[in-house]
Amino acid sequence: MYFSLFNEVGIINQLSSSLLERHLPHGLLVSHFSVLNHLTRLGDGKTPLQMARAFQVPKTTMTHTLAGLEKAGLIRFVPNPADGRSKCVMLTEAGANVRAEAIAAMGPDVATLSAVVPPERVAAILPVLEELRRYLDSARDAPQPPS
Amino acid sequence: MYFSLFNEVGIINQLSSSLLERHLPHGLLVSHFSVLNHLTRLGDGKTPLQMARAFQVPKTTMTHTLAGLEKAGLIRFVPNPADGRSKCVMLTEAGANVRAEAIAAMGPDVATLSAVVPPERVAAILPVLEELRRYLDSARDAPQPPS
DNA sequence: ACTATTTAGTTCGACATCGCACTATAATAC
């Protein structure tokens, strides 16, 4: 049954990604949107490594994603005053706008979705998913116990 | 909140994939395992296109995945007697063994997981996820992913 | 103070995914 669970999760991830990307400016992926969203909700000034950890992706992936966002003018880097090796990621106005527009563009879809799968049900499954994620996260670096 | 949902789903997908791949022979990915699993549970003799649709992936992706499995000797192709353009995917003994061994190797992990997130809770959220998937699938209208 | 180790970030290479264009076969039209 756990296989079915992971199977569903995989397909939902695929479908939701492509659905979201349809509402983003050309060339922007979910990974880019997620970063913009993160910076908006939790405030900018984070370092790339912090964000890599937040998204559970390798830092090389974050480097790549941030490079794309900077090239598009949606974020900019400032040196980290507390650490010469590091940078701080700052959201630009263009970046905030792109995020806001994407969310607005998704409004109708979310509305339709919430009619099919009401928020209560989502709220009901979220804690389970979070727990699942925490377990998987903890099992990520811990090899299977000796048997 | 739906964003959080998709975010969790994305991370869970990532983590569960790498966890599963740790128990697969070197070079085999989740996509390969999923195909072996599918052929075992639903019977072999399916065409590549049928499988592409079942997994919601473009057919080019399925071509690639199946090529890898054939190269590893885990499946083999036979011509489709009903359609000269098509093939049938057959599971080999080696393929069935690899699947069985991977599942056995995951046993302890699944056991640990089921202690943290008991089967009842998984059973409770699966229908919601399935409904979510059905909606997303139906909303995937204009473009042509598979087929 | 000086060296060793750790850490932030990048570069590079490997590879999975996927869209587009193409071939071959089947189904349909007329």
Next chain:
DNA sequence: GTATTATAGTGCGATGTCGAACTAAATAGT
């Protein structure tokens, strides 16, 4: 029966992801 259209699968190119090795800066050990 031939021409048109639709379908199954593949080759190719572009791109995202990620591991390994690298550079530079910070911290720990002595």
